[in-house]
Amino acid sequence: MSKNLQPSGDDAGFDAPLYVPIKRRSFFMYAGATAGATALILSGCGDDEVEPGNPNTVNVGSGSVGVLNYAYALEQLEAGFYTALRTGTYYTGLAAGSAEKQILDDLYYHEVIHREFFKAALTRDAATSMIKSNLEPDFSGIDFNVRLSAAGAARMGVLNAAKAFEDLGVAAYNGAGRFLATDNAGLNYLVAAGKIVSVEARHAALIRDLISEGSFVDSDVVRIATDGLEISKTPAEVAAVANTFLKEGSKLNVSGLV
């Protein structure tokens, strides 16, 4: 289990009864009229955890379970980042009660909570298709000792990385809603994703404003010249970025979400 992603004890108490998978059949009782078709699709996911040609990737699968795994992977990454920064000297040097310490603490809490939401959801509803809970991050491109990278620096500062992760999360959720099934479980998870993505957008806007006041809706995230819509990203586009922060063996394969 990765130290960065799963600080010791994070799992304490996450046991019975929630984490005891319900029987597959009873899960599909919740799936409404389309249960039969969905079951056929979902049952295919677990057999195919790793793409034949690339045994070192983590295949999120397809359909609703694919979206849950995808979200779980991204939340593992985000939570891992906010956990790791807590031991860097930028964070440890922040005055108790300072605004940025409060913000980074809140973001750490929120992202760990989001991660645990998806862990609980997958454990309960799709345990056999769930990706591993200890994706190993590669934060070698982040300097946890500085707030912002200096011009031309090889590594990102803490706030640069936070901005990257938050914007990526928003773009990812917006681009993934379409892959959720329209059965009851899918609709529930659509609402759950909606509850989370707006909080990610609030985070992203705040981090951007901390870096540069007024940059909460810059043209790299919102189409400010045309329709005022947030720029969403496909799972493939998101994975290409996310994988730069994941080690070999933990890189994501999102080929099922197309």
Added chain:
Amino acid sequence: MNIFKLLSALAEADPAVYERPSVRRTVLSSLGRKAVAALPLAFGAMLPQAYGRNLRTIQDVLTLALTLEHLENEFYLQALAQPASFFPTGTRPAIELIQQHEAQHVAFLTTVIRSSGAEVPAKPNFDFTGSKNGATAAVFPTVFQNFDDFLKVAQTLEDAGVRAYKGQLGFLSTDNALLQAALRIHAVEARHASHIRSMRRSRGAAVKSWISESDASITVPGKTEVVYAGENSQVQTLPSGLPVPFSTLPIGSGANILKAVAEAFDEPVTAEVATDLVSLFVY
């Protein structure tokens, strides 16, 4: 209605959100009809009570969205029409930017509705003091005189907008193009809400950039409580009905975790709640 015009207008409006016409054609054909087939019967039963059992059409959703965008756009336009002295130094550019997005959202939704062949609802008359154009006592008498009062109403509208869009997502779930567009507008509204909250915080208000139980209340009794009612839920349930046991997470004391849980999820509101809020400002 002309489905094909709608399809092409969507593609024109944003080719990126419009990629798989085949899966949507049957859904678009139900535009304007009760979307019974579009939602499993279990939807109303399994979702939190707030969703009730109402079956809304996609057109209902678009109409509500357009009304909300008119509300926000008009609000910022009226603010920007005030004397320059209304805006403290450095505050005007962000309001201009936000207004620009709201105007774009109005245009986007108008195009989508018009292209479907449906009637575009007229823009209501707005009075942001809440006095119904003088017919009743004002709720926010100094909304365009006192900048802090203006920001309170702005926060109310933005947070309500985020919650309202969220409440409509389920009704768009069978139409990927519209679902994704709604999600993308929803995220921009959340960025606005965050920034307005940050502006208030920098002016001394006790408020986080996300909705928190530690925020100083800005609701007006009997008028705007609905905007934050039910928002600070400390419980999230899975489709199976079981709550996620966040309270056992070792990331702080129990009370702190539950407070963070409430912050970490923005809750939806129903169309009825959103409409109630809009009606406060319409005459």
